[in-house]
Amino acid sequence: MQQKLTIGMLSKQSDVKVETIRYYERSGLLPIPTRSASGYRYYDGEDVKRLRFIRRGRSLGFGLEEIRSLLQLADQPQQPCHEADQLVQAHLAEVDAKIRDLQAIRNVLEQLAGCQSQTAAHCRLLEALEERVCCSTR
Amino acid sequence: MQQKLTIGMLSKQSDVKVETIRYYERSGLLPIPTRSASGYRYYDGEDVKRLRFIRRGRSLGFGLEEIRSLLQLADQPQQPCHEADQLVQAHLAEVDAKIRDLQAIRNVLEQLAGCQSQTAAHCRLLEALEERVCCSTR
DNA sequence: CTTGACCCTGTAGTCACTACAGGGTTTAGC
DNA sequence: GCTAAACCCTGTAGTGACTACAGGGTCAAG
Known part of the structure; x- marks a missing residue:
């Protein structure tokens, strides 16, 4: 055994x-x-x-x-498993928060993806990071 | 200046x-x-x-x-900003993958949450982790 | 002139591993 | 009996992106 x-x-x-x-x-x-x-x-x-x-x-x-x-x-x-359940609930809340954060990021990235600009000067991503307003916002 | x-x-x-x-x-x-x-x-x-x-x-x-x-x-x-766009696309794919992973985790946690068992022996979470099959699955 | 808010360097800690370096042991095949 | 591969050991350092000291120096207000 x-x-x-x-x-x-x-x-x-x-x-x-x-x-x-x-x-x-x-x-x-x-x-x-x-x-x-x-x-x-x-x-x-x-x-x-x-x-x-x-x-x-x-x-x-x-x-x-x-x-x-x-x-x-x-x-x-x-x-009693009260403590275990508390751990589950707390962890669930954390996971939910992370999912929300990631979905917000995802939405921004989706808008930035597919940029075909010939020059970095008009690149959607770079504009967003530099907080320039140009042609990227639709 | x-x-x-x-x-x-x-x-x-x-x-x-x-x-x-x-x-x-x-x-x-x-x-x-x-x-x-x-x-x-x-x-x-x-x-x-x-x-x-x-x-x-x-x-x-x-x-x-x-x-x-x-x-x-x-x-x-x-x-050209081709490279920037590649970074966006790759990162978007990563974020999507993370969201999927977290949602799978979330679904499991949700099923385990709210356990009212009087004893750890029947706690849903502990059962799941020990891969015991008992009263937890539904 | 002192107090407090700011600044400096350098090092170590966080989390959950992962990757060596530099050895020793066991096992399978010849 | 020998050798090579595959396994095991310890200890340390690296990862990413900070964060947190310890132990000092500097500056501005009252």
Whole structure:
């Protein structure tokens, strides 16, 4: 049951790079693993689970500190998950804000794209950045 | 005409922090300014323009290297702006990709938000991260 | 003449990795 | 038994775009 995985195997099973795994260990997100006589790290199925948990959290855009909190919550199944929900709500609000920001940027860029000007002097983008008013605004 | 601005005044007129101005100078985005006898940097109207150009570029999400290219293009008004348009198009594609990523994240978060579970053991978020299947999916 | 607001340099910290350099270990094939 | 490839180790430095000191010097007002 206690399969011994090297860091490379753990990397493949969790889809997290070897260097990143060591980084997570340094950051205290992963427990300090046992070692072989020659110093190789050994992992087991629990580590795979934990690392996948981290990866999924990251892919949802949570920061490592938020994930640290979530890991603690997950280790205490009796406690209410109010705190986890707060993290979700706060993160959702952040993501929404970022989307809005990017869409505003997107709208401006779209207007600037497709400039065919022969000279930079009349380039839509450069005009916009220099706040010149010329022929760019429609 | 040759108004002498201190870095603090330039900062206010351009809405860029003092430390950031010095950072841009180190990065070669701003020309090396003249100095007072005691070593204070002096700026003029051209610097205000250039710095605002950079700030607007940043607010559209361009990186400093892209802005460096754009500044060069802006300095050569005779040249065609093909390159500037390429930068816009490439950046637009990047922004679109980011928006898509964030919207996918947003959709997941929305489903996870509002969890009222009394115990972390049944928390929607924790289930999702652990890839447990329980009561969360609907 | 002192107080406070400004300015200087240089360095280190942020975030989440990523990329070496310079080694040691294990494994597969011959 | 030997060699080469593929793996592992530590430690440090780099990424982008700032931001935040520490530890000083300068200037203007009252």
